[in-house]
Amino acid sequence: VFSLIDDITHSRRRMSKKLLLKNIKIELEDSNLDDLIRNLLKQDFNIYFVSDHGNIFSYGNGINVSRDLFDSKAKRYLISNDEILLSEIEREIMDSLLIQFKNIIGNDFLLLLFSDVMFGSKNESSLTHGGISVEEVVVPFIKVIKN
Known part of the structure; x- marks a missing residue:
């Protein structure tokens, strides 16, 4: 379970939309999530992204x-x-x-x-x-x- 975006939005109160998106992009690049997804797909896993609510x-x-x-x-x-x-x-x-x-x-x-x-x-x-x-x-x- 990755709660990366939720963690970013709840940890920093005042943030412009531009800065929020920039921080999410940086965190995703550092997370190696893309490598994990690629490896799981190679092993024929089904992968879904879901959230508990929109925003x-x-x-x-x-x-x-x-x-x-x-x-x-x-x-x-x-x-x-x-x-x-x-x-x-x-x-x-x-x-x-x-x-x-x-x-x-x-x-x-x-x-x-x-x-x-x-x-x-x-x-x-x-x-x-x-x-x-x-x-x-x-x-x-x-x-x-x-x-």
Whole structure:
């Protein structure tokens, strides 16, 4: 199991998209992953790349929310039983959805972000997940085929 990309994105908080891609490329070159794949294919192994979720490169929406006010807080969602509080935040954000799934999360409400925004300073950007954009909910799956 290689968690190289996940390790890079979670270890460095503030990184431009260009720098993130550069760091991933450097780490992949140093990892010898290509040699491993080549050797496994020579031995007729089936090789698949899969992720636990997709992701999206997001930009801060200028809204910094206090962790103390919510049951759960992430860059792309908020969970709280306080519908009024979440409704106030939703009104400030054009690209958001306030929903409740009683049979999944009980009486709590979930504020989800879509498009490419996240909670954070306007100058902040990051590779994120947890929202409802197509890029985040589609699970990447790649089958490597021998030529």
